[in-house]
Amino acid sequence: MPDPLLRIEDLRTHFFTPEGVVKSVDGVDLTVTPGRTLAVLGESGCGKSVTARSILKIVDRPGRLVSGRMLWTRPDGSIADLASLPPTGPAIRAIRGREIAMIFQEPMTSLGPITSIGDQISETILLHHPISKAEAKSRTIAMLRRVGIPDPEARIAAYPFQLSGGMRQRAMIALALCCAPRLLIADEPTTALDVTTQANILDLMRALQAEDGMAMLFITHDLGVVAEIADEVAVMYLGRVVEQASVDAIFHAPRHPYTRALLRSIPRPGSRARLEAIRGSIPHPLARPAGCAFAPRCDQAIPGLCDTTPPDAYPTEAGSVRCHLHA
Amino acid sequence: MRDYIIRRILYMIPTIIAISVIAFTIIRLPPGDYLTTVIAELSASGAAVDSGTIAALRDRYGLGDPSYIQYLKxxxxxxxxxxxxxxxxxxxxxxxxxxxxxxxxxxxxxxTLLFIWAFAFPIGIFSAVRKYSMGDYVVTFFGFLGLATPNFLLALVLMYVSVRYFGQSVGGLVSPEFIDTAWSWDKAIDLVAHIWLPIVVIGASGMAALIRIMRANLLDELYRPYVVTARAKGMSEFSLLLRYPVRVALNPFLSTVGWMLPTLVSGEIVVSVVLSLPTTGPMLLRALLSQDMYLAGSIILIASLMTVLGTLLSDILLAWVDPRIRYQ
Structure with missing residues (x-):
């Protein structure tokens, strides 16, 4: 196992709302390996996006990092704890966009509406590199060509509203990769796109990863996308990672009852059996169950244990699982 | 962009024609005409008015012609x-x-417009970025105060304060001793000492409105995903604020060139009477009272023309700033 690029330990990001404290991320442990893709899988509201934003420290108020460590290996080999950096200070800004870049879910609204895509990209390059504007422009054109935007010399002046959804997401990828980051965080980058475009974008991201050797943290709720792109998978439920393992282990030997239930809820063509859904619904964020958060919906829950004592993470052959059944 | 400007200028022509017809119609709406006023004044002063004199006057001013002939002439x-x-x-x-x-x-x-912009722009940004802070509440308080105070009242209060506590002569644009004198350094300084008062008075309510508009617009933009994208690129808070959300929130600001001019011109009438300024306001009022139709019509026409030009200017500015309008 190579040294990790990013190690997140016991990350907690809470939102202090007038109604109470919402513990969106409540003790997340994750490890990202250089050059590999870690998919973070979970339902809406499980804290996967907040985890991603916590890494770059761009969590909107009233959210705040409460505790935890995020150990990031700098290009010079030194280790920085992202959690301890002030969120608007120069130290984290030097890492954002340069060492860790991010792609967002909505290509329609994630690009500035009245700035040309060329300006938005070359501005990022100029922010992190002491080069001339002309050179930044030629790098921008090269980047647009790499992400498969036709006629990049002309498209550099295009505004987001002049591009289709797929082209915008390509522009967004070009923006994220223009400084050759070591880690790309992709927050559901294909959710807003139609299926054909989705496949094209995934292919593109895999190809670019192979060229640049960057690591990816891929946030998604789509098991198909996970199978397509991930090396490792972390399954999240209610602000915690319940299982982390290799992609094969997740699909062929899932350990956690939640992971198993998720896999059973995929419709299979040709099957006449009734589709199994996970019973109950996600608890209200302000009313988290004591003990294991999944226990009220778990068929194998052990009364007196699962509903009172929070489980630790136990090692498995392919990773770790947070469940009393695997103690 | 060129096509856009040409199209806008062509749109102006029917607008201007319509305005001239309406201006002419409005000044002829009250019963009677200028001669009615003359006759009334002459009778009031006891002079005999014979019908021959009236007919001669009517002929001389062209008041006997039908309305559309008068308009065309x-x-x-x-x-x-x-x-x-x-x-x-x-x-x-x-x-x-x-x-x-x-x-x-x-x-x-x-x-006044420049004064409004210079203050409303930074204050609006400040109160959006520091929403619900002490500073925001203070600015909001004075903003609503400015919106709610009739500007002639503000004029009277400020006049009282500057005469009573600063011993400054108020009213007019220059002190009495400079009226009808040639321009000199002293006169320019005297002008500056006078002109702030009408500018503050006329601008107060417009500025308050614009601060609220800027604040509301910027609040709409501040939490958009593209702001997060800019932050994730590593931009500093200040430069990303000016580069992205403020630029988008700027549109209504530029539109104000169009609608502020007529508001300023009409808001100016009452204030000018109170402050006795040598502007068109008091002259228009007097011309309308005495049915001096060509004078009133000309002032209305030129003021409307300026408003149309202001709108054109703001449209061009908007298209220049916002590509979504330019490429429509």
Whole structure:
């Protein structure tokens, strides 16, 4: 196992709302390996996006990092704890966009509406590199060509509203990769796109990863996308990672009852059996169950244990699982 | 962009024609005409008015013609010769009367607009970014105060304060000793000492409105995903604020050039009467009272023209700033 690029330990990001404290991320442990893709899988509201934003420290108020460590290996080999950096200070800004870049879910609204895509990209390059504007422009054109935007010399002046959804997401990828980051965080980058475009974008991201050797943290709720792109998978439920393992282990030997239930809820063509859904619904964020958060919906829950004592993470052959059944 | 501007200018032509017809119609709406006023005044002073004199006057001023002939004569002289007709009351050409006053009116309006922008822009940004902070509440308080206070009242209060506590002469644009003197350094300084008062008074409510607009617009933009994208690129908070959300929130700001001018010109009338400013406001009021139709019509026409030009200017500015409008 190579040294990790990013190690997140016991990350907690809470939102202090007038109604109470919402513990969106409540003790997340994750490890990202250089050059590999870690998919973070979970339902809406499980804290996967907040985890991603916590890494770059761009969590909107009233959210705040409460505790935890995020150990990031700098290009010079030194280790920085992202959690301890002030969120608007120069130290984290030097890492954002340069060492860790991010792609967002909505290509329609994630690009500035009245700035040309060329300006938005070359501005990022100029922010992190002491080069001339002309050179930044030629790098921008090269980047647009790499992400498969036709006629990049002309498209550099295009505004987001002049591009289709797929082209915008390509522009967004070009923006994220223009400084050759070591880690790309992709927050559901294909959710807003139609299926054909989705496949094209995934292919593109895999190809670019192979060229640049960057690591990816891929946030998604789509098991198909996970199978397509991930090396490792972390399954999240209610602000915690319940299982982390290799992609094969997740699909062929899932350990956690939640992971198993998720896999059973995929419709299979040709099957006449009734589709199994996970019973109950996600608890209200302000009313988290004591003990294991999944226990009220778990068929194998052990009364007196699962509903009172929070489980630790136990090692498995392919990773770790947070469940009393695997103690 | 060129096509856009040409199209906008072409749209202006029917607007201007309609405005000239409406201006002419409005000044003829009250019963009677200038001669009715003359006869009433003459009778009031006890002089006998014989019908021959009236007919001669009516003929001389062209008041016997049907309305549309009067309109056509008036408008063709303006278009062909730049001749706005005669002021009945003063018995001099309108041209000799209005240009100085129009200059003062638009000078004050433009200075007021700049004053409004210079303050509303940073204050609006501040109160959006520091929403619900102490500073935001203070600014909001004075903003609503400015919106709610009638500006003639503000004029009276400020006049009282500057006379009572600063011993400064108020009213007019220059002190009495400088009226009708040539421009000099002292006169310029005296002008600056006077002109702040009408600018503050006329601008107060517009500024309050614009602060609220800027704050609301910026709040709409501040939490958009593209702001997060800019942050994730590593931009500093200040530069990303000005580069992205403020630029998008700027549109209504630029539109104000169009709608602020008429507001300033009409808001200016009452204030000018109170402050006795040499602008078109008091002259228009007097002309309407005495049914001095060519003078009133010319002022209304020119003020409307300026508003149309202001709208054109704001449209061009908007298209320049916002590509979504430019490429529509």
């Amino acid at each position: 008036w408008i063709s002289r303006i278009v062909l010769h730049g001749d706005f007709g005669l002021s009945f009351e003063k018995n001099v050409p309108v041209n000799a009367l209005i240009w100085d006053r129009l200059g003062a009116t638009f000078g004050i309006s433009i200075l």
